[in-house]
Amino acid sequence: MTTIARPVGTPLSRRPDDPVVGTPLPHESAVLHVTGQALYTDDLVGRTSNVLHAHPVQAPHAHATITGLDVAAAYDVPGVVRVLTDADVPGTNDAGVKHDEPLFPTEVMYHGHAICWVLGESLEAARQGAAAVRATYAELPALLTVEEAIAAASFQGARPTLARGDSAAGMGRAARVFEGVTSFAGQEHFYLETHCSLALVDENGQVFVQSSTQHPTETQEIVAHVLSVPSHAVTVQCLRMGGGFGGKEMQPHGLAAVAALGATLTGRPVRVRLTRAQDMTMTGKRHGFHAAWTAGFDADGLFTALEATLTSDGGWSLDLSEPVLSRAMCHVDNAYWIPDITVHGRIARTHKTSQTAFRGFGGPQGMLVIEDIIGRCAPALGIDPAELRRRNFYAEGQATPYGQPVRHPGRLLAAWEQVAGTSSLAARRAEIDRWNGRERHRKRGIAITPVKFGISFNLTAFNQAGALVHVYKDGSVLVTHGGTEMGQGLHTKMLQVAATALRVPLERVRLAPTRTDKVPNTSATAASASADLNGGAVKDACEQILGRLEPIRDQLRDPSWEELVAAAYRERVQLWAAGFYKTEGLSWDAAAMSGHPFKYFAYGAAVSEVEVDGFTGAYTTRRVDIVHDVGDSLSPLVDLGQIEGGFVQGAGWLTLEDLRWDVSDGPGRGRLTTQAASTYKLPSFSELPEQFHVALLDEAHEDGVVYGSKAVGEPPLMLALSVREALRDACAAFGPAGHSVELASPATPEAVYWALCAARAAGRAS
Amino acid sequence: MAEIVVNGRPRDLTGVPPHTNVLDFLRAAGLTGAKEGCAEGECGACAVMVARPAADGSEAAEWTAINSCLVPAAALDGQEVVTAEGLGAPGALHPVQQELAARGGSQCGYCTPGFVCSMGAEYYRADRAPAGDGGPRDQYHGANGFDLHAISGNLCRCTGYRPIKDAAFALGFPPADDVIGLRRTAAAPAAMATELRGDEATYVRPASLAEALYLLGEDAGAVVVAGSTDWGVDVNLRGRRGGLVIAVDRLPELRGFSVTDAEVRMGAALTLTEIDRRLAGRLPLVSALIAQFGSRLIRNSATLGGNLGTGSPIGDAPPGLLALEASVVLASAEGSRTLPLADYFTGYRESTRRPDELITEVVVPRPVSGLTAFHKIAKRPFDDISSVAVGYALDLVDGVVRRARIGLGGVAAMPIRALATEAALEGRPWTAETVDAASAVLAAEGTPISDQRASAAYRSAMLGQSIRKLFAEATP
Ligand SMILES: Cc1cc2nc3c(=O)[nH]c(=O)nc-3n(C[C@H](O)[C@H](O)[C@H](O)COP(=O)(O)OP(=O)(O)OC[C@H]3O[C@@H](n4cnc5c(N)ncnc54)[C@H](O)[C@@H]3O)c2cc1C
């Protein structure tokens, strides 16, 4: 049989007739979700006998040496079975890939740092045992803010520079030069399911860890090196996660290692499940950044140059801070052509949790900087911010500062114009201006912002994936691949890819949980690239099988799938295959910060309208319109969910979610004061835009990717910058024309209130 | 024998420690649908449905969604619970489950069983009726009468809520033969006199007020628990354990409700949902306060007695009730006394209530001032704790402020009256000039602090702005 090729595409991207990809399907586990039958790691505990529960002892200082650790009293607590300390580690006492994260530390590096773990017959016993442990500390000075770290020159890791042209000369060409500082907060992942691992040891000493992890292979490697066993002695399985968002890319490893260590020492299953407060005080978050910048514009408002120094708040260990910083620096341009540019990057080392991956992975931070610059400079330039943004867009033939040509810039323009049209941007702008003229105590604001987001891991080696596809004699198909399911719909897409590639009905295909003994050496399920990578691998495996079936098919007359498979088995044809995929055409020189790190760019544009109460700074999001580029969607309902969910999560970061550490000199210095859902507020129903219209960009076939699709997990998060810019617009309406609004991030009601007060004050002064 | 009927099947409570919450109890019994997302009533992942006496006081039972993480399992002795597993199963989905699944209402699915239960309770709400014109009333009310506030206490980190809203608004009405729906026609299970002993703690649900007061008089360290929305957080997050726990939430003497021309009497153990339904708008300030109080899940359990009993300086009821010049009735084995709420609080989480006393009722005198309002300043409109709360009750006669009563929360160690501001208003014309002057006085009331919710400067500013907002909104 031959596929009828579409006019566009490559063998990888072309779709057969009537493909299962492209059909809007609910999440493959939706029925299990809604009936409470879907199992998460902690749901296995009651289904496992003899489980021990682990509880950490958390240090009450931001920075200190541990001068004494007396665990004897813990053993007096009924039900306490074992206390785990550094003396118990047979292998390497380290939980990170950078070898700067001791699992059992001698130096406390942040408030809440776990110094040892207590295992008990019940969580209650373990908790009381942990409370009984006596530790003494010698306190050391602690750095909490990026500003403090900069003053103390406390940095870690590489300090890259990304440059093109001569930014000094570019400033010289500028008609106007602006300077400023933009600093903004991080974000707690707040996956609804906190970290959890359950470890068992079998009769051969094989360790089996069930873990809520986005990176089973790395969890396996860390467990192995802590236990000092080879990787083949450790199997990690992830059934599904109750959300990950990057927070389970690096952070699960140490917790899994504690569970595995406990299990090997006691011979019993060990559960490590963090409470929400433990999760929030112990695990890393999105990096907050400090950016000092100088921007030059010519008389038409076109960028001539940008100089910026981005300092990320890395927390106590390096973790993923280096690649996050790289991605931030590679997204400072967002959608804009900046001819001469110099961006310096550095990572502050502070005494806080180890900041890590979070949806967007530095991209949102980079884009926030440039959108803040534009938002602040537009009034001074006397150009409408929407127009200023539009004018500076990349054109065909231009390249990013790191030297990668910007492919398909016309698609961004298409998304922009489409959303401007469907949202009636121009008419509403005029209407809002009239409304604002009438209303004294309330003002509305509207803004449009673009997104251009590079897809692929910056580090080329990670851009590979594997899959295992089994066709059983009855024609049913079992797919395993290296990616994990955290709600993003990857498994749904992989089922659709397999059914499309094998040309069987979806019902014939089942997906097995992600396990390191099925598909080894996997990359993290991250960088939005998992459908691209694993989809390529699943498709490859399916095509190998189909290829082997072809001769059999030729012998039979129009066989059904079942007849074909049965005949192939009789002919001794191998009915399973391991698939592999690697992204072609990538290169990256991390030292020079140049190359072709991304396979392609995902584009989108959003228009948001807000209304601000002048008495309080409280606001509502009245309407949001989005046009987003997902290529030819593999699964439209899943992609829609990623766009909406990513947008709301991004809006949460920018407006509501408020990480506060105690930065006083009091005894609580370094403590996370928003360590619970009661103080750290996520978007709820009240943050859902009153009107929310999302459209997928048409004619967006991406010929370098499986079935013409594009990655969708991260890019839509940054569309939420339009909310922040709309708030800025509304605040400006309280002041005189041309007033430049500085808005803190997150733009909480309080922050908005101070911004609108400043605008009013400017009005009184002028 | 102590037991809870879960999804139609009795589950034994024997040997369950008194501090074990319903969520842990269910999960230990293998019902892992309900999840723990926060253990403090904020996320709703643990929501389940309980058959309760109807909130409007009528005979029928009402499926009421609650946070199972906050309530001790012992509190549900003899009660009926339905979880996501009990609402439907693969192959036999409940309409709520069907709509959520089909519309992309779940991504990671961790929040979903809780949403299913909160939505289930709203699906079965007896007075849910289609909007007249067939269109949605506003962004929070569907054409099918579904009130999204029913799921204001459920957080979803994945979906951004739009598909959940669409699922909610697409729901029909329970068919006549719906077993769970039919359960509403019979009375809810009565409260059981319970005594559950653990190693260090004992949970007692006394059968009468007299017994409760006797127990309270005997044990100075006893803890009174009503809706458990404060107590449960202390147990889960701060490890509070031990001692004698006395449940008062179902005592008939604490659940009275009456309205006369002279006063409104509200039982201390009525839930806020019950108070709101029974008031039916007759105390607009209280309705406004309740609407902004926690989430529906919380309001289904939280009581006025608990809000006053906990004595928090950021509680929402005190500033409203201070403005209304409410009194509290305190009872002990010796008898009862009534005192103005203004004399009740004495300091940070301190009051004139003796350890052997219970709050039995809150009394609001009538008629109520003509201009009342409740302003709550918080980061998030739904389910957030106040940074500042202001209750107003102003009598305006011929454009002059005859009487002003203003209650404040969040600006001092305890809820206070804004006495200086009241003085700055009384006898003055209700004009922009008076309000300007009063605004400055109000901004200087109390001694606000800076914390993770708000800065002291913002709190003070919000006090000052509050009366301007009141004026702007009251004078179109
Ligand atoms: C998620 C969440 C959101 C919340 N939102 C708000 C909010 O918006 N505004 C707000 O004000 N509060 C809020 N709260 C706090 C809490 O819900 C209220 O204080 C509630 O009114 C407490 O009532 P309860 O019946 O649950 O009290 P319980 O937890 O049962 O008891 C609280 C305290 O009061 C005492 N007590 C209870 N009843 C009596 C009585 N009859 N006589 C004497 N003492 C008694 C108890 O001994 C205990 O110390 C919230 C709590 C949570 C978990």
Ligand code: FES
């Ligand atoms: S677990 Fe979050 S509300 Fe109960």
Ligand code: FES
């Ligand atoms: S679907 Fe993941 S939290 Fe709601």
